[in-house]
Amino acid sequence: MNCKKDFPIFKNNPDLIFLDSAASSQKPQKVIDTISHFSETNYSNIHRGLYSLSLQSTEQYEKSRNIISHFFGVEPQNCIFTKNGTEASNIFASGFSELFLEKGDEIIIPVSEHHANILPWMHFSRKKGVKIIFIHPDEKGVFSFHQFENALTTNTKLIAFAHVSNVTGQIFPVKNIVQLAKKNNIYTVLDACQSAPHLPFNFTELGVDAAFITGHKLGAGGTGCLFLSEKFREVLPPYLFGGDMVDDVTEDDFSLLPQPSYLESGTPAIENVIGFGAAIEYIENIGGMKKIEAHEKKLLDYAFHQLKQKLPNWKIVGPKNPDERSGNISLYHEKIHHSDIAVLLGEKNIAVRTGFHCANPLHHFLKIKGTVRMSFWVYTDEKDIDAFVNALSEIEKLFC
Numbered sequence: 580m581n582c583k584k585d586f587p588i589f590k591n592n593p594d595l596i597f598l599d600s601a602a603s604s605q606k607p608q609k610v611i612d613t614i615s616h617f618s619e620t621n622y623s624n625i626h627r628g629l630y631s632l633s634l635q636s637t638e639q640y641e642k643s644r645n646i647i648s649h650f651f652g653v654e655p656q657n658c659i660f661t662k663n664g665t666e667a668s669n670i671f672a673s674g675f676s677e678l679f680l681e682k683g684d685e686i687i688i689p690v691s692e693h694h695a696n697i698l699p700w701m702h703f704s705r706k707k708g709v710k711i712i713f714i715h716p717d718e719k720g721v722f723s724f725h726q727f728e729n730a731l732t733t734n735t736k737l738i739a740f741a742h743v744s745n746v747t748g749q750i751f752p753v754k755n756i757v758q759l760a761k762k763n764n765i766y767t768v769l770d771a772c773q774s775a776p777h778l779p780f781n782f783t784e785l786g787v788d789a790a791f792i793t794g795h796k797l798g799a800g801g802t803g804c805l806f807l808s809e810k811f812r813e814v815l816p817p818y819l820f821g822g823d824m825v826d827d828v829t830e831d832d833f834s835l836l837p838q839p840s841y842l843e844s845g846t847p848a849i850e851n852v853i854g855f856g857a858a859i860e861y862i863e864n865i866g867g868m869k870k871i872e873a874h875e876k877k878l879l880d881y882a883f884h885q886l887k888q889k890l891p892n893w894k895i896v897g898p899k900n901p902d903e904r905s906g907n908i909s910l911y912h913e914k915i916h917h918s919d920i921a922v923l924l925g926e927k928n929i930a931v932r933t934g935f936h937c938a939n940p941l942h943h944f945l946k947i948k949g950t951v952r953m954s955f956w957v958y959t960d961e962k963d964i965d966a967f968v969n970a971l972s973e974i975e976k977l978f979c
């Protein structure tokens with residue numbers, strides 16, 4: 580894959596080594612051009628005006644919904660636009676908790692989850708007297724399917740888990756977990772924020788009840804999606820109340836528009852949603868998710884080899900086998916603080932994320948004071964990995 584040329588950030592920052600796509604990806608020229616063209620020629624509010632600009636704007640917004648839902652294997656009515664993954668998670672947690680959670684219920688969550696898939700559940704569980712059962716990995720940070728099985732009780736109502744961990748890169752066995760859940764009448768919600776940019780992801784095939792993704796990791800800012808299974812159609816209560824969600828309002832009552840509208844109250848980030856559609860078209864144009872997965876697999880193999888050869892004193896968190904991982908690698912050195920590493924890498928224009936990656940509970944459980952995470956996307960190449968590995972090697976010499 581030779582995609583760097585499609586991303587103007589690299590033309591404008593020729594020395595940049597960008598290994599922070601797990602935090603947010605760069606934007607291809609196609610997305611930038613689409614947003615700018617739309618803003619210059621078509622922008623107006625959607626769903627309301629009957630003048631041609633508004634009709635065109637609505638058409639393009641809904642076209643993006645069709646592109647995105649087709650790409651991720653979900654019905655367009657079940658694809659709810661949000662401003663990011665966190666909002667999508669909160670919409671689901673709020674509605675699910677209102678409808679289904681009762682005192683004494685339990686929710687299973689791997690301790691490695693991003694805060695976006697922990698805090699909403701903590702918040703709503705406390706209100707309802709529901710218990711969160713965290714499941715824990717082995718000392719390397721690796722989970723097995725049996726840990727999910729063992730955590731199940733007759734009180735389990737929901738399993739909330741990520742497809743890919745944003746710290747360990749581990750790919751979770753979604754289909755097995757869904758099968759286990761269905762057999763026991765348990766709901767599932769999947770955080771797909773770190774899988775959607777890296778692996779072929781088909782919502783319907785995976786069979787979860789709900790999932791959420793975030794656009795900015797796929798090359799488009801300011802958007803996310805909540806995907807709902809058919810059994811949730813028109814079931815979740817609204818999360819925000821106001822314009823663009825109601826059919827009629829009287830002094831006494833209001834009636835809702837059908838899904839997805841009633842879950843998308845207020846003016847959305849119209850140009851960003853249109854940019855998100857363009858981002859998916861860009862991904863299709865460069866060969867689709869299978870090609871991206873293969874590209875990143877090569878990078879993972881290469882990175883593991885380099886780390887083993889050149890940084891034997893650094894500890895990698897998560898599976899040792901690159902086949903069990905996707906997109907990111909977090910590591911640490913017991914004698915070097917991650918903030919020092921961040922500053923020194925920053926001086927070399929190497930962009931990585933250091934610290935806890937919004938996954939504090941995992942770091943606390945593993946008793947790690949912070950990790951350095953390199954993460955990939957379509958524009959990453961072996962030279963980026965070399966620069967990172969060589970820089971860490973120099974830093975180690977400086978401190979040890």
Ligand SMILES: Cc1ncc(COP(=O)(O)O)c(C=O)c1O
Pocket residue numbers: 601602663664665666693695696741743744745770772773793794795803937
């Ligand atoms: C695994 C995972 N879940 C959820 C999120 C939250 O996404 P957002 O920041 O777009 O709300 C992130 C973002 O870092 C993530 O990595």
